[in-house]
Amino acid sequence: MGTEVTVVGAGLAGCEAAVTLARHGLSVELLEMKPAVFSPAHALEGPAELVCSNSLKSNDPETSHGLLKQELRRLGSVVLAAADEARVPAGTALAVDRELLSRAVERRLSAYPQIHYRKGVEVRTFPEGDVILATGPLTQEALAKELLGITGQDGLYFYDALAPILEAESIDRSKAFFASRWGKGDEDYLNCPLTRDEYDRFMTALLAAPRTPLAPFEEACYFEGCLPIEVMAERGRNTLAFGPMRPVGLSVDGQRPFAVLQLRSENREKTAYNMVGFQTKLTQPAQRAVFGLIPGLERAVFLRYGAIHRNLYVDAPRVLDERFGLVGLPRVRLCGQIIGVEGYVESLAMGLLAGLFVARKRLGLPVAPPPVETAVGALFHHVRMGGKTRKYEPMNIHFGLLPPCEGRGRAPRRAAARERSTLALEQWLLRLGGPGKEGASCPLCQPQP
Numbered sequence: 001m002g003t004e005v006t007v008v009g010a011g012l013a014g015c016e017a018a019v020t021l022a023r024h025g026l027s028v029e030l031l032e033m034k035p036a037v038f039s040p041a042h043a044l045e046g047p048a049e050l051v052c053s054n055s056l057k058s059n060d061p062e063t064s065h066g067l068l069k070q071e072l073r074r075l076g077s078v079v080l081a082a083a084d085e086a087r088v089p090a091g092t093a094l095a096v097d098r099e100l101l102s103r104a105v106e107r108r109l110s111a112y113p114q115i116h117y118r119k120g121v122e123v124r125t126f127p128e129g130d131v132i133l134a135t136g137p138l139t140q141e142a143l144a145k146e147l148l149g150i151t152g153q154d155g156l157y158f159y160d161a162l163a164p165i166l167e168a169e170s171i172d173r174s175k176a177f178f179a180s181r182w183g184k185g186d187e188d189y190l191n192c193p194l195t196r197d198e199y200d201r202f203m204t205a206l207l208a209a210p211r212t213p214l215a216p217f218e219e220a221c222y223f224e225g226c227l228p229i230e231v232m233a234e235r236g237r238n239t240l241a242f243g244p245m246r247p248v249g250l251s252v253d254g255q256r257p258f259a260v261l262q263l264r265s266e267n268r269e270k271t272a273y274n275m276v277g278f279q280t281k282l283t284q285p286a287q288r289a290v291f292g293l294i295p296g297l298e299r300a301v302f303l304r305y306g307a308i309h310r311n312l313y314v315d316a317p318r319v320l321d322e323r324f325g326l327v328g329l330p331r332v333r334l335c336g337q338i339i340g341v342e343g344y345v346e347s348l349a350m351g352l353l354a355g356l357f358v359a360r361k362r363l364g365l366p367v368a369p370p371p372v373e374t375a376v377g378a379l380f381h382h383v384r385m386g387g388k389t390r391k392y393e394p395m396n397i398h399f400g401l402l403p404p405c406e407g408r409g410r411a412p413r414r415a416a417a418r419e420r421s422t423l424a425l426e427q428w429l430l431r432l433g434g435p436g437k438e439g440a441s442c443p444l445c446q447p448q449p
Contacts, residue, residue, distance in 0.1 A: 005358055006031065006127040007134060008143075010047035010117065012079050012344055013336030013351030014134030015105050019078040020355025022112040023443040026362055029116045030109070031127075036120035039138040041162065041309045045119070046102035047109065048079055051138075052162050052226070054266050054274060055095040056083055056344050060184075067418055068345055068375040068397045069094065071425055072352065075376070075444050078108050079348045088265050091185025097267040130362065131332045132354050136347075137311030139338060144312055150328045151319040161228045161279035161308045164287060166263065167301035168271050175296035181262065181276075183249025189264055190273055191250060192296040193257035199245075202293045203237050206230055209286040212308055226342070228281050228308070244277025261294050272303050280306035315392050316340045316383045322369070323357040324350075324383075333358060339383050342394040349376050350383065356444070368431060373417075373424040378402045 007018045010032035018030045035045040042049055057065040072080050082104035086096040109117050124142040126133075135143060171190065178187045194202065211230060232239045241247075245259040266272035275291070282290060284305045292298050316339045319326060324333040335354035336347040353369070353376070360367035369384075370377035378401035386392055395401070405416040432444065 004028070004362060005130045005132065007132045007355075008123045008127070009134035009136060009336070010034075010109075010119075011134060011136050011336060012048050012348040013136070013354070014132070015048050015109060016077060016079050016348040016351035017132045017134055017335055017355035017358075018109065018115050018117075019112060020352050020444070021359050022114040023076070024355075024359035024363060025114065025443075026359055027114050027116070028112075029118065031121045031123055032117070032119050033122040033140070034119065037122045037140070039140070039309075041138055041307070044099065044102050046099075046106050047117070048082065048102050048105035050096070050098050050101065050344065052279070053095075053276075054088075054098055055090060055093050055264065055276075056080075057094065058092055059094040060092045061418065062414065064375060064397045064399050064401075065343075065345065067421060068349065068379075071374055071376050071421065072345065072349055074425060074429075075352060077348060077352060079105060080345070082108060088268050088270075089186060089188035090264055091181045091188050093181065093185075093264075095264055100268070126329070126332050129331065130358055132351075132358060133332060133334045133338070134336045134351055134354075135338065137313060137337045138309065139312055147314070147326075150326055151314055161226060161281055162304070162306050163275045163278045163280070164291065164302055164306045165266055165304040166273050166275065166297070167303050168265075168273055170299055170301035171263070171273065172296040172298065176263070177252075179250055181264075182246075189262045189276070192261040192263070192294050193247065193250065193252050194245075194259045194261070194295060196258040198293070198295060199241060199259045200237070202290070203233060203240070205290045205293055206233050206282075209290050210283045211286070212281045212283055226279055228306075229278050230280060230282060261297075275306075278306065281308035282306065311337070311394075313338055313340045313394055317385055317392055320383070322384065323361070323367075324354050337394070340386065340392060340394050341379055341383065341396075343396045346379055346395075346397055349379055352376075353380060359443075368428070370428050371424040373403060374421045374428070375402070377424070377428075 004026045005021050006029045007014050008031050010030055018028045021028045041051045060066040061070045082101055083096050085104045086100035088095050088097050109115050125146055176190050176192045179191050180187050181189050241259040247257045247260040250260055262276045263273035264276050266274050287305055321327055321330055326332045333354050335350045341347055341350055369380050372378055372381045375397050382395050382401055402417050405413045407413045
């Protein structure tokens, strides 16, 4: 059987789309430009590389991110299964060893003979036939120009920033201590506490530090959920102390510190730690100097400096149809961050949906989008309708995207939303072919190889 669908990009969304197609029996060509070509933010040769944080956010089903993961596990997400395998301690968050995750996803791809995974192929123009474009927010220039030529856009983008990664042995353990994240979960985070005076010195240096300049034609347009710390600091000297550095649930000699930097392990060996919430565009010398003012990091060795990169996304409600196809070229569908969802899990969710939409059409089967009462459906609704009355912007999953539930108090309303979501997802699966615990006919519900 020849190739029936081409998926461009073996990131989280592309891998999820490819497996969804293969589980429906379709032949898939999965094209990835690495290792022949790397974007400025990528380093690993394998698929499903995490570029920014190594955390996929909360695993707690009482949160919106946990609810989305719960739904995607029910839908058989291949990337989440790999993430569970590659998990590292991070309290209630699902954090992973990046290299283990990539290898786990690649093993799963190889288990499907329908998937032809081709590395080192840079796609500069749209392939023939059905295409799913999952090239992400760092889509290479040639393909981005062709895409923007069809959509008619000339500059929809925002900036994303990376947090530094430090060598574990270079952190002064006499000043840092292990504890949970904000009083929840196990003691998986290494904490560097600051007094008020230490925090003030740090803030003064941070606000005065040189930053990596933007190109003259570029506008600083950041995603609110991933602001550089220096941009947050400009909003007020205590912004960080009440934001990523808030010392919730922490104590030093019986006293709560004024602020704290939390470090999360990057790998299972705990040889590297990520500076949680410290995405930055400071110059590299400034990062060494400013972050060295934090107690415990005076001699820190940087395995990766914080950085900034341009993220591209399309105005999805206006340029994509109801199944993620380009209005001007519907055989080409988009998924992942490039369609305006922010976050790893949100991106792979849209990859799963794109694969489902293409597979059902190829097989001559009807498919309704997931109901808006589900987290997956709420994200779909954002992509379809999120910019109809205002400027379209990237969005993480949150309970505000779901229809409101009646009742007093946030906890009861969210509990009702989770219960409603579970029921709505099962009803949707029944319409797709039935999840039947004794033997499902819907490929999404079948066991993975």
